[in-house]
Amino acid sequence: MLTSLSRRSFIIGAPLVLSACANVVKVNIPQMVSTQNSFPLIYDEISSEPFPVEAIDISELDPQFLRQRVPYSSRYLPGTVVIDPNARFLYLVENDGQATRYGVGVGREGFGWSGTAKIGRKAVWPTWTPPATMIKRRPELAQYANGMPGGSENPLGARALYLYKDNKDTLYRMHGTNEPESIGQAVSSGCIRLFNQDIIDLYKRVAAGSTVIVLPHI
Numbered sequence: 001m002l003t004s005l006s007r008r009s010f011i012i013g014a015p016l017v018l019s020a021c022a023n024v025v026k027v028n029i030p031q032m033v034s035t036q037n038s039f040p041l042i043y044d045e046i047s048s049e050p051f052p053v054e055a056i057d058i059s060e061l062d063p064q065f066l067r068q069r070v071p072y073s074s075r076y077l078p079g080t081v082v083i084d085p086n087a088r089f090l091y092l093v094e095n096d097g098q099a100t101r102y103g104v105g106v107g108r109e110g111f112g113w114s115g116t117a118k119i120g121r122k123a124v125w126p127t128w129t130p131p132a133t134m135i136k137r138r139p140e141l142a143q144y145a146n147g148m149p150g151g152s153e154n155p156l157g158a159r160a161l162y163l164y165k166d167n168k169d170t171l172y173r174m175h176g177t178n179e180p181e182s183i184g185q186a187v188s189s190g191c192i193r194l195f196n197q198d199i200i201d202l203y204k205r206v207a208a209g210s211t212v213i214v215l216p217h218i
Helices: 002-006 036-042 132-137 139-144 196-205
Strands: 068-071 081-084 089-093 098-103 115-124 159-165 168-177 186-188 192-195 211-214
Touching: 089 196, 098 192, 098 196, 115 168, 132 139, 159 196, 168 196, 192 196
Parallel strands: 081 211, 168 192
Antiparallel strands: 068 098, 081 089, 089 098, 115 159, 115 211, 159 168
16 A cells, blocks of 8 residues: 555645745855766665665656756855746755756646745654545545654655745645656646655755745746
8 A cells, every 4th residue: 555655646735825025044055066977876775864765767767857066047045945847947056156956846737836935844754644635535545644654655755845934834845755757747736856865965955944936837
């Protein structure tokens, strides 16, 4: 059952449009340089985690969605996370007209959202609790009504960054995935998913309170 759960899209909350008026938190972002030759190392197995993080076969993936440092001119301060759901990219803005770009999976039609929020909480191997609306649609998930512990079958993957608006949880997250083939696709129910290796990297590089801007879905 757990395996089948990991292969199905899930909803973390009802569709929501966030207003765009949060303050930007300026932090010092360490530079990360990626070249095509470094991709196999970036996506190698991680053995230091409490649960397995398997290597990703990048030969099966579109290379544009692999983590890399790119030119990025914007008005946003370093430390801002900018998500472009149309291109399926997440940018971590850096100090020198550059950004680290990550490929993401985004919400499918009817579940997209846009606006500005803050990272209100960060979690390592987070617990996943399906909302009541999802349990109503999928009664077999009632066993997780009090939470599914973190682990390799958990839909949130190795890390989760929780988006807050006005100090309230929006129920949207940036999180890892055990479905690497979903990166670059519109398959989730509104949340932003990354390769486990990428969400681990992003988790280290952003602070709680950082601004997250999701551009409008066209």
